[in-house]
Structures are given as structure tokens and as C-alpha cells.
Amino acid sequence: MRHSLFGAAIAIATALSPAFAQATDIRFTLGWKTQGSDAPFLLALSKGYFAEEGLNVTIDQGEGSAATVTRIMGGAYDAGFGDINAIIQNAAQRPGEAPVMVYQLWNRPPFAIVTPKSSGIETVADFEGRTLGGAQGTPTTRLFPVFAELNGVDITKVSQENMAPNLQEPMMIRGDIDGAFVFTITSWFNLIANRQDPAADYNWFQFEDYGMDLYSNGLMVSQALLAENPDAVAAMVRAVNRATLEVAKDQDAAMEAIMAFDNLVDPEIERARLNFALTNLMNAPEADEIGMGDLVDERLTRSIEIVAQGYGLERLPDASEIFDRSFLPPVEERRFAVEIMN
Template identity: 65%
Template sequence: MLKKLTATILAGLAVTSVFAAPALAQETTIKFTLGWKTQGSDAAFFVARDKGYYKAEGLNVVIDQGEGSGATVTRIMGGAYDAGFGDVNAIIQNAAAKPGEAPVMVYMIWNKPPFAISSKKSVGITKPQDLEGKTLGGAQGTPTTRLIEVFARKNNVDMSKVKLTNMAPNLQEPMLIKGDIDGALVFNITSYFNLLLNRQDPEKDYNWLMFGDYGLDLYSNGLMVSQKLLKENPKAVEGLVRATNKAMMETAKDQNMAMKSVMAFDNLVNEAVEKKRLQYSFTHLMVSPELAEIGVGDTKDDRMARAIGIIVEGYGLTRTPKPEEIFSRQFLPAKSERALVYTAN
């Protein structure tokens, strides 16, 4: 009788342990903010979510739309988000003022900056010196507008001969099209598609002076995490980076697949336009000789130091943060796993 009772109790405990085991493996929830409204260039994050790559790392990544790539930093610093896709240059600004509080970039995605001056070809702005005697429209506070003075100094442009007009971001392309301004201080990945949506041909009819081609060799957007997540759950950070990287490699090879995840997240976006934006992000902001050398996600310390110096100068910052305050490569997968092969399809 005692043997039978003992066997029953043990069997019961075994059943209980089977049902209890999954409860012990709780997922880590990460609140994640995009840099802006849903865009094709965000595809890798949606792919990682839909294909279960985040889940396989024990993560429940909750993705929200953003309010601007600079706002990603303040959203994370405010505690509302644990991670996000945003601008490393905004990290530099905040790290200069509040050491130890700004997020840290852990996976650099846009190897080249989107800061540019767009103009109609008929205006004749083909090099920086052509800006003299022209009227430029810029949105106050944006990196392109804030850095125009540094751009001018590096390229011997006399800014006393350039008229700057302040305007809301949504007015830049309409005023450019109408001819009210000669050039617009923009993000190329935004302005290019605003022109396209306004039935313009941004390739055939417009010139683009890319800041990265004229002495402002800055890094740009990538995956950043909060100081809190970095310190309290480095394993989660490693998993977040690994899953995102896996999805990025697949997105580079198959944009049609990636766009299915974009549309699953937000079926109101223009699929054709956002697919082009996704491809534009690879060709204009990611693929580069440096990327081929070091792989997606990484940076070069000397270039990062120079980039920090440019931002300190452009924004008049009182402290120069060290590269290790801004970027950490400790969570990156092996370089062989980050070798990007981009094929447009």
C-alpha cells in the first residue's frame, strides 16, 4: 500500500514538473521603437519578429512606430523603451551632456549618413561651391541643417553668400518643386521618396550633394539599447543583435520576403514605394568598401572618433565623448556571420 501511494505521489510530481517547466523559461520583453513611421528600411526588425528569431533568443520584442531617429535616443533615455533604431549622432549629443545616461549603439546599420542637399538639376548645384548665391531650405534642429556650417567650412563655401530659410520638413520638397528654394537640406532616404510621391524623378531631374562624400564621414542609424538593459541583461542584448543580424542577412538577399513582414506589421504603407526605400537603404546607406571589410554592425574606432569630433564642432558641445561611450561591438556575432551579400530582387 505504501509503495503504491509513493508511486502515485511521484507520478503526480512528475506531471506537475512537466507543466511547470515552461513557466520557468520566461521571455524577456523588450520595448523597441522604430526611427519613424513604418518604412521598408525597417524590414529586418519585422522579419526577425515574424520568423521567430527574437523568440528563439528568449525575447518578446514589442515594436512601436517612432517620432524621428533622434527621438529614439530620448525615448530610451526617458525609460519608455529599452531599445530602438535611431541616429548615433544623437547619442553623441546626449552622451556629451549626460555621461553614462545615453543609449549605446550595439549594431551599426547605416554605414553612411543620409544627410544631403537636394536640388533641381536646372539650378546647377553640382558641387559645394555652387551653393554660393543660392537659397537653401532647412528644418530647424535637423542634423543636415545643424551641420551645414561644418559642411561649408570643410568645402570652402562662404556661408555669407548662402541664404538659409527655415521651414517645416513637410514643406521642403513642395517648395523645391515650385522653385521657391534652390536646394533643400534633407535626409536622402526621406526626400528621395517624398519627391517620388510628388511625381518627380529624383534620379533624372535632381542633384544630390551627400555630406558623406564631402568631408562629413559620419556614421548614422543602427540598433541601440538602454544603459539599463546593457548592464542588467547583456544576454538579452546579445540575442537581440544576433536575431536582427540573421534577419538582415536574409533581407539583403530577398526583399520580397522582407516586404511581407513589413506589410504584416502595417498594411497601410505603399508596398511598392517602401520596397524601393528598402533597396535604397542598402545601396545608398549600407553597402560600402568599409562594410565589406568589417561586416554589418561594426564600426572603425578612428572613423568614429573623427565623427564624434564633427558632431562636437557642429553642435557646439562642451565635452567630447569617447568612442566606447557611443558604440560597443561586444555583442556582435562573428564577422563571417555579418558578411552582407545584397541582391536586388
């Protein structure tokens, strides 16, 4: 009899209280192996911000920021941290299937060409007659022809060598190549790992400084989740926004969350990588006006045109196919101020 009464009480409580409502399962993929720049998602997980929003989020490591898009499109994941330019590429080729960005985190791109100062390359014109190396298919490599055209570089005079990403810095250090097509947030720390000084001994030709004003990584969700559970999308955006603002002010809490998720990472390197993301990839001037998570439609439209040119896309998707701001909290709740804690 007591069991029956207890069961009835639970049933009543379940019907009346949101606390007893079943959480929505979300399968989430990171962009790569655990890194400091993943802090907003890992902090939202460890501090229970997802759970407070009624979400049961499972986070897996990734295989590349472009692979986040294909993982979501394949149905293995509902959401992830990945590159908006990969969304553009897939949306052009498979309309209505590509995921949609709902919270833009990296409002500046990590795409760059890095050269040793000892190479004597001081301007983009100096690329002519030299050899640059990069991994085939990465945005930096694929978009170099557009970079060259915009900046008057004769691409026929630039030798390009394909190689695995992990070989770029070692080959550049040995002098086998004169520069590399890289992601700054990766290459900077690869050079440090190779006992190099990336600030003092290398020149960084960042695409954004040469007419390639692109966006990059952020929170994206599947078409299915958008259609079937928009409330869950809004809840996830709220949790990530809350965590992002906290990470900007408290890197100690961010690192605790990262180490709780993966205690095999190097805390010193990943703290530095987090600070790099905060100060180099998440601080576009536009964020002061529109807040973290949003973007400028006109800039996104220009980005779509650049990506279409670089990837030879036959169709230009509309900006509304790529980014959906309808889930963002009010701008006053997305004010972003970085306080670096060393």
C-alpha cells in the same frame, strides 16, 4: 490529484527546459512610421527570431531617428532604431545616460543637400547667393556650417530658411528655395510622390562625399538593459543580424514582414525604399572586412569631432561610450551580400 500531478510535471519541465523559461520583455521603437528600411527588425519579429532567442519584443512606430535616443533615455523603451549622431550629442551632455549602439546598420549617412538641376547649382560654391531650406535641428541642417567650412563655402552668403520637413520638396519644386537639407532616403521618395524624377532632375550633394564621413542609424539599447540583462542584448543582436542578412538576399520575405506589421504602407514605395537602404546606406566598403553591424573606431572618432563642432558640444565623448561591439557574433556570421530582387 491529476491537477496536482500535472502541476508538478510542469514545474519540473520549467526547471529543466529553456523552452519553459520566461521570455524577456523588450520595448522597441522604430525611427519613424513604418518603412521598408525597418525590415530587419520586422522580419526578426514576424519570423520568430526574437522569440527563438527568448525575447518578447513589442515594436512601436517612432517620431524620428533622433527621438529614438530621447525615448530610450526617458525609460519608455529598452531599445530602438535610431541615429548614432544623436547618441553622440546626448552622451556629450549627459554622460552615462545615453543609449549605446550595439549593431550599426547604416554605415553610410543619408545626409545631403538636394537641388533641382534647373537651379544651375552644379558645385558647392554655387550655394553662395542662393537660399537653402531645411527643418531646424536635423543633422543635415545643424551640420551645414561644418560642411561649409570644410568645403570653402562662405556661409554668410547662403540664405537659410527654416521650414517643416514636409514643405521642403514642395517649396523646392515651386522655386521658393534653391535646395534643401534632407535625408536622402526620405527626400528621394518624397520627390517621387510629387511626380518628380530624383535621379534625372536633381543634384545630390551627399555629405559623405564632402569630408563628412559619418555613420547613421542602427540598433541601440538603453544603459539599464546593458547593465541588467546583457544576455538579452546579445540575443537581440543575434536575431537582428540573422534578419539583416536574410533581408539582403530576400526582399520578398522582407516585404511580407513589413506588410504583416503595417498593411497600410505602399508596398511598391517601401520595397524601393528598402532597396535604397541596402544599396546606398548599408554597403560601405569597410563592411567587406569587418562585417555588418561593426564600425571602424577611427572613423567614429572623426564623426564625434564633426558632430561636436556642428552642435557646439563642450565635451567629446569617447568612442567606447557610443558603440559597444562586444555583443556582435563572429565576423564570418555577419558577411553581408546584397541581392536585389525586383
